[in-house]
Every structure is written in structure tokens, then in C-alpha cells.
Amino acid sequence: MAKLATVQLPANLKDRLMQGHPWVYRNHLPPNLRLPSGDWVRVQCGNWKGFGLWDSQSPIAIRIFSRQEPPTPKWVREQVQSAWDLRSPLRNQGCTAYRWLFGEGDGLPGITVDLYDRFAVVQTYMESAEVLLKWLIDALQTTAPLEGIYLKTQHRLEINERDETENDRSDSQSNSRSDSKVKLIWGQPAPTPLIVEEHGLKFQVDLHAGQKTGLFLDHRENRKFVEGLSKGRTVLNCFAYTGAFSLYALRGGANHVTSVDIGKGLAEAASTNICLNGLDDRRHTFFTGDCFNFLNTAIEQGKQFDVIILDPPSFAKTKQNRHAAQRAYSKLNALALRCISPNGLLVSASCTSQISPEAFKEAIAAAGGTTGHQIQIIHEIGQPIDHPVPAQFPEGRYLKFVVGRVR
Structure with a gap:
């Protein structure tokens, strides 16, 4: 390997680097430092040394891979x-x-x-x-x-x-x-569709379809938890995608499940998954439309559900959008609270890494304050075993999942 460039970092980063934090932002480096993307660099901060990969495009200029030597x-x-x-x-x-x-x-x-x-x-x-x-x-x-x-x-x-x-x-x-x-x-190419299995349920996925494979892997255990809450209840699954939460609720004995998502073709995909598992499609309705509009209409019509699942897309991609995201979560949860039956369950998730677990619960509490409801948190969890979070890297904790009884 050719001789590596050495990058000196400010002393105030040493504690974080010693703990093992893997990111060095570009604004911590001299503005005139230029290297090609893909170069391995030796990083020094006082007597701390590590080896990282330089990236010329990202705000994260260096990602640290090893303390001992460049990767092999x-x-x-x-x-x-x-x-x-x-x-x-x-x-x-x-x-x-x-x-x-x-x-x-x-x-x-x-x-x-x-x-x-x-x-x-x-x-x-x-x-x-x-x-x-x-x-x-x-x-x-x-x-x-x-x-x-x-x-x-x-x-x-x-x-x-x-x-x-x-x-x-x-x-x-x-x-x-x-x-x-x-x-x-x-x-060789994967078959289209490809059938995968989790906790005894089968799902169609399409690996050729860009971002939307058809299944969000990080909610696997959360779906199973919802299954245990669903018996004898009416369930509303907002931002349902291809209906994974809905399948678990149906298998759990829900009286009826309503799935809502704006995406084209998702109703057909959810129906296919239901049939694939031999579940009763008569207990399921898919509404193609905007979830905020659906909830507003349900409020106007006086409709109520025993369990409402909220799993929206990320509301913030950067720190600058954090406060707007906080307001969006409060608004969404407030709408849902107005549609929940007495002593019903709010199942609320966030995949926005810019919103901390405490901030997310604050958004839910704010929604309760707006609507005059109290939320008893009965279950809270982060990411499953296949999404581990290093203790020194809190940025890796993006998923929040809260279940609360609404009083």
C-alpha cells in the first residue's frame, strides 16, 4: 500500500475518537485539504491514531475503520x-x-x-x-x-x-x-417476486424495484408485538406500504384491519401477501390515499379504531428540519388520538434519526395535550438485533417504537 496521507484533527475531538466514534466531519478539517475519494488516510489527534476512508463528496469527510492498520x-x-x-x-x-x-x-x-x-x-x-x-x-x-x-x-x-x-x-x-x-x-438474478419469511409469515419482495423492496426489515419484532395486541380489535394501519403490520394483526385475530397508503399498486401487493398466507381478505380493507386526509375524514365522520398504527416516512433529512419534523409527528399523532376508541392503543413509530427517543415521546405527549388525552406507555423499543447501535455512536439509533394506551 502506498504511503498514507496523515490528517491532524483538533484536540477537542480526542475523547470522542477514543470512545470509537467513526465520523469526522469536513468542517473539522482545514478548508484547503483535498484528497481523492477512496484514499485511506492516517488520522491523528494528540496521541490517538486511527485509519479512515476519505470521501470528497460527503459532509462526513472521513469514516474511521480501524485503530491498528488500514483494512485488508x-x-x-x-x-x-x-x-x-x-x-x-x-x-x-x-x-x-x-x-x-x-x-x-x-x-x-x-x-x-x-x-x-x-x-x-x-x-x-x-x-x-x-x-x-x-x-x-x-x-x-x-x-x-x-x-x-x-x-x-x-x-x-x-x-x-x-x-x-x-x-x-x-x-x-x-x-x-x-x-x-x-x-x-x-x-444470478433473484426471481420476481421473491418470497421471504419472518415469524411464520410469507412476504413478496422485489429486489429489482429500486428502493421499494416491499418489506421494512427493522420492524420485524414490532410487527410481532402488534399481533399480540390485535385479537378482537379493529385496527387502522397508516402508511401501510405492502401491509406487513396488517398481516400480523389479521393473524392475531383482529376483527377488521384497514390499511392506508398513497402509493400506487400497494393495495394489490397487500392483497397478494394476505392470500399468500391464507388469511381472510374479507377482514381487510385497503384505502389508497393520503394518511393525513384519511384521518381528518375519519374525525369528521366520527369513525374510531381500537388500535392505530403510525409508521410514517422520515420527516427530516437534516438537523435544520428537526423542529418541523417534531411538529409533524405531533400533528399526526394528534389526528390519530381523535380516532381512537376509549382505552384504545396508539402504536407510533419514527425512523427519523434527527429526532431522539425523548423528543419523539415529547411529540406524542404534546399530541395528547392538544387533544385532551393521556397516553400510558406500555411498550417502548429501539432497533432489533440486526440493527445494532454502538454505545459510542448514538447517531446509529434512528428507530423509535412506542405503544401507549389512550385514556
Whole structure:
């Protein structure tokens, strides 16, 4: 390896680097420092030393990979194997779709890998990740019996917008902007559609369809929790996408489930998933339209539901949008509270990394204050085992999931 450039960092970053934080923002560097994307650099801060990957496009100029030496193919294989081992409980439970590699959470910053049966989907959040792709592809093949590997790329403008929040979901919700491209980079193409399984339920996914594969992997355990709440209840699933929460509610014995999403073709996809699992489609209604409008109309008509699920798209991509996102969550939850039956359940989620767990609960509390309701939190959780959050990297905690009884 050629001699590495050395980047000196301000002394006030030392404590954070010693803890293992993997990001160095460009505004912490000399403004005249220019290097090609994909260069490995030696990073020094006082007597602290590490090795990182330089990116010339992102606000995150350097991602730290190692304290000892620049990564090698063997080092990448070790990270991939470690991540694979961590997910063994999911395989033991028969889950065939999960996030195999969660970037910073698994020691490979800026890269995620989702597994759908025997097909892996690699997604990168930095231009410089290209230098790692060959090593990563080899490591994936060595670790698991794969049939194909896909690479998902996004328009550069979107990557730049997302860099500070790259731990939001890599899949956008159905009513969000999508400019993803997917290409097969190894092996054979996946069948269309591909059937995956989680907790005994089958789902269609489409790996060729850009961002929208058809399943949000981070809510797997939350869907199962909702199943246990649904017996004998009427359920409203807002931002339903292809109906994953709805399927669990139906299997859990809900009297009726209403799914709402604005996306085209999602009603058909949800119906297909229901039939695929032998569930009673007569207990399910899909409304194609805006969720805010649906809730407003339900309020006007006096409709009520025993359980309302809110899983909206990310409301903020940057810190500048944080306060607007907070208001949006309060507004959405307030609408839902006006439609919940007495002692009903509010199931509210946020995938916005710019909103902390405490701030999210404050938004829910504000909604209760607006509508005159009290919310008893009976369940709260973050991310599942395949989305680990390093203790030194709170930015990795993006998912919030709160269930409250409404009084």
C-alpha cells in the first residue's frame, strides 16, 4: 500500500475518537485539504491514531475503520463473519430476511447489506465505498451460500442530503422520493417476486424495484408485538406500504384491519401477501390515499379504531428540519388520538434519526395535550438485533417504537 496521507484533527475531538466514534466531519478539517475519494488516510489527534476512508463528496469527510492498520480483505471478512454470527438467532427462528450488515453498527461505516433468502443487497452511502466492494463481495460469498448479490446506488444529490442521517432506513416509504438504481454485481438474478419469511409469515419482495423492496426489515419484532395486541380489535394501519403490520394483526385475530397508503399498486401487493398466507381478505380493507386526509375524514365522520398504527416516512433529512419534523409527528399523532376508541392503543413509530427517543415521546405527549388525552406507555423499543447501535455512536439509533394506551 502506498504511503498514507496523515490528517491532524483538533484536540477537542480526542475523547470522542477514543470512545470509537467513526465520523469526522469536513468542517473539522482545514478548508484547503483535498484528497481523492477512496484514499485511506492516517488520522491523528494528540496521541490517538486511527485509519479512515476519505470521501470528497460527503459532509462526513472521513469514516474511521480501524485503530491498528488500514483494512485488508481478511479484516473485511472478519467484520462480515462477526455480523453473520450475531444474526444466528434470526436464522434459528426461520427468518429469511434481515439486515446482515448495518454499517457503523457492524464496523463497516457507510455500508449496509440486506439479506433476502439467498440474495444480498449491498447499499453504500459514500462515493469512496467503491474501494471496498470487491473485498466485501468476496467476504459475503465466503460467509454464506448466496445465489446473487445486488448493489443499490442512489442519486448523488440524495446521498449528500442523507449523509448526516444515513442510519435512517435505506428504503424510503412509498410516498417518499425514490431515485435508486439496483444492479446485479455477482451471481444470478433473484426471481420476481421473491418470497421471504419472518415469524411464520410469507412476504413478496422485489429486489429489482429500486428502493421499494416491499418489506421494512427493522420492524420485524414490532410487527410481532402488534399481533399480540390485535385479537378482537379493529385496527387502522397508516402508511401501510405492502401491509406487513396488517398481516400480523389479521393473524392475531383482529376483527377488521384497514390499511392506508398513497402509493400506487400497494393495495394489490397487500392483497397478494394476505392470500399468500391464507388469511381472510374479507377482514381487510385497503384505502389508497393520503394518511393525513384519511384521518381528518375519519374525525369528521366520527369513525374510531381500537388500535392505530403510525409508521410514517422520515420527516427530516437534516438537523435544520428537526423542529418541523417534531411538529409533524405531533400533528399526526394528534389526528390519530381523535380516532381512537376509549382505552384504545396508539402504536407510533419514527425512523427519523434527527429526532431522539425523548423528543419523539415529547411529540406524542404534546399530541395528547392538544387533544385532551393521556397516553400510558406500555411498550417502548429501539432497533432489533440486526440493527445494532454502538454505545459510542448514538447517531446509529434512528428507530423509535412506542405503544401507549389512550385514556
